[in-house]
Amino acid sequence: MTAIQALRGTKDILPTEIGYWQHVEATARQVLGRAAFREIRTPIFEQTELFARGIGEATDVVGKEMYTFTDRGDRSLTLRPEGTAGAVRAFVEHKLFAAGGPQRLWYCGPMFRYERPQAGRQRQFHQIGAELLGSGDARADVEAIAVAVELLNHLGLKSLRMLLNSVGDRVDRATYRAQLVDYLTPYFADLDPDSQDRLSRNPLRILDSKVAKTQEICQEAPSILDALSPESAARFAKVQQALTDLGIAYQVDSRLVRGLDYYSHTAFEIQSDDLGAQATVCGGGRYDGLVSELGGPETPAVGWAIGMERLILLLQQLQPLTGDRVDFYVVSRGEQAEQQALKVAQVLRQGGFAVEMDLSASAFGKQFKRADRAGAAACVILGDAEAENSTVQLKWLASGHQEAIAQVDLAAKAEQFRQQITQQISQ
Ligand code: ATP
Ligand code: MG
Numbered sequence: 001m002t003a004i005q006a007l008r009g010t011k012d013i014l015p016t017e018i019g020y021w022q023h024v025e026a027t028a029r030q031v032l033g034r035a036a037f038r039e040i041r042t043p044i045f046e047q048t049e050l051f052a053r054g055i056g057e058a059t060d061v062v063g064k065e066m067y068t069f070t071d072r073g074d075r076s077l078t079l080r081p082e083g084t085a086g087a088v089r090a091f092v093e094h095k096l097f098a099a100g101g102p103q104r105l106w107y108c109g110p111m112f113r114y115e116r117p118q119a120g121r122q123r124q125f126h127q128i129g130a131e132l133l134g135s136g137d138a139r140a141d142v143e144a145i146a147v148a149v150e151l152l153n154h155l156g157l158k159s160l161r162m163l164l165n166s167v168g169d170r171v172d173r174a175t176y177r178a179q180l181v182d183y184l185t186p187y188f189a190d191l192d193p194d195s196q197d198r199l200s201r202n203p204l205r206i207l208d209s210k211v212a213k214t215q216e217i218c219q220e221a222p223s224i225l226d227a228l229s230p231e232s233a234a235r236f237a238k239v240q241q242a243l244t245d246l247g248i249a250y251q252v253d254s255r256l257v258r259g260l261d262y263y264s265h266t267a268f269e270i271q272s273d274d275l276g277a278q279a280t281v282c283g284g285g286r287y288d289g290l291v292s293e294l295g296g297p298e299t300p301a302v303g304w305a306i307g308m309e310r311l312i313l314l315l316q317q318l319q320p321l322t323g324d325r326v327d328f329y330v331v332s333r334g335e336q337a338e339q340q341a342l343k344v345a346q347v348l349r350q351g352g353f354a355v356e357m358d359l360s361a362s363a364f365g366k367q368f369k370r371a372d373r374a375g376a377a378a379c380v381i382l383g384d385a386e387a388e389n390s391t392v393q394l395k396w397l398a399s400g401h402q403e404a405i406a407q408v409d410l411a412a413k414a415e416q417f418r419q420q421i422t423q424q425i426s427q
Pocket of ligand 2: 060
């Protein structure tokens with residue numbers, strides 16, 4: 001029979017690499033927790049309308065990347081392509097705004113987009129995201145950005161570049177949109193087909209095109225920064241000053257526009273040169289229009305999302321994973337010894353140790369080899385003689401020191417073992 005394989009664009013995360021994921025998740029929990037962000041977990045699928053409204057029909061995500069299906073009750077559902085829409089839906093549905101003061105939320109989990117798979121681009125991928133809802137202050141933008149930078153720093157990723165821009169408010173963008181369309185229309189025939197399509201639907205996105213000829217045309221396009229009202233410009237200056245005060249480096253890039261319709265004012269991306277074409281690790285910005293768009297009260301908000309696959313690609317280049325090891329490896333041979341070994345493993349696990357049992361019943365020599373491979377600090381050995389008098393032989397692998405211990409004494413010796421394990425590891 002032919003074996004079934006994982007779908008194109010999806011990946012198994014194997015035990016050999018899970019350590020990176022756990023490390024990233026634990027670090028995120030710590031860094032975001034210190035900044036008073038609280039975790040939220042929302043469903044993986046939602047009504048399609050949530051994303052159509054929350055992300056915008058004219059975006060690539062809604063236009064051509066969503067996993068949408070009809071369920072048995074004839075409802076149109078979609079696997080979430082990003083986390084903000086669901087978090088905001090929950091914020092509105094559970095009236096989290098009623099708590100007063102800003103709400104800081106973060107999430108982590110799989111997202112789904114129908115894309116052409118390549119390194120750093122999958123159909124099921126993972127994001128860590130943070131949302132600060134309920135403050136329109138420029139300091140909120142700075143706080144959100146600073147937390148993302150802190151997380152990446154904490155993970156040891158320092159050679160990253162932040163691009164920063166302001167896309168202004170609705171009025172600024174309407175002004176700019178008209179200027180941009182005026183500028184691009186004479187070049188219509190030279191634009192790539194996607195950009196031609198965007199000229200009427202979502203012209204700001206053309207600035208983000210990866211097609212060389214389109215990029216060349218955009219070089220001379222008017223800058224959105226020149227279309228900002230004095231208030232919007234002052235706000236952007238405030239964000240920049242505060243980032244500088246915090247020692248956070250950035251480059252202003254007036255062509256940086258996020259793909260999603262609800263963004264306003266601050267937009268930013270954090271990129272790496274070590275990721276090939278998929279350079280953006282983190283993208284985010286302010287989205288003041290979204291909460292009301294989804295039926296909640298007018299609520300300014302700012303947030304970001306980090307792509308975990310890309311982050312982990314960078315971590316893998318940086319540091320090898322220290323493999324999982326066990327404290328004790330239980331080796332046994334002979335029927336009675338094998339029975340007792342189960343109990344011995346149980347006692348040691350209840351004492352807080354990581355214990356791996358050898359189930360092979362093979363020669364002792366082979367079992368010892370596996371103990372080495374498991375990175376055990378000590379072997380617990382049970383043969384016929386030990387089974388007969390209810391003892392075990394404890395062999396510390398680094399020093400070779402071996403001692404006999406009564407099975408009934410194992411639990412009481414936990415403290416002593418802990419010290420010996422620490423010594424063994426530091427040898
Ligand atoms: P891109 O331009 O790379 O498609 P995007 O603008 O669609 O990115 P966002 O919606 O802002 O991406 O998502 C935030 C981050 O999530 C991205 O910067 C990236 O790190 C990650 N990401 C987005 N799509 C994918 C994907 N298909 N596979 C892996 N990571 C992804
Ligand atoms: Mg994309």
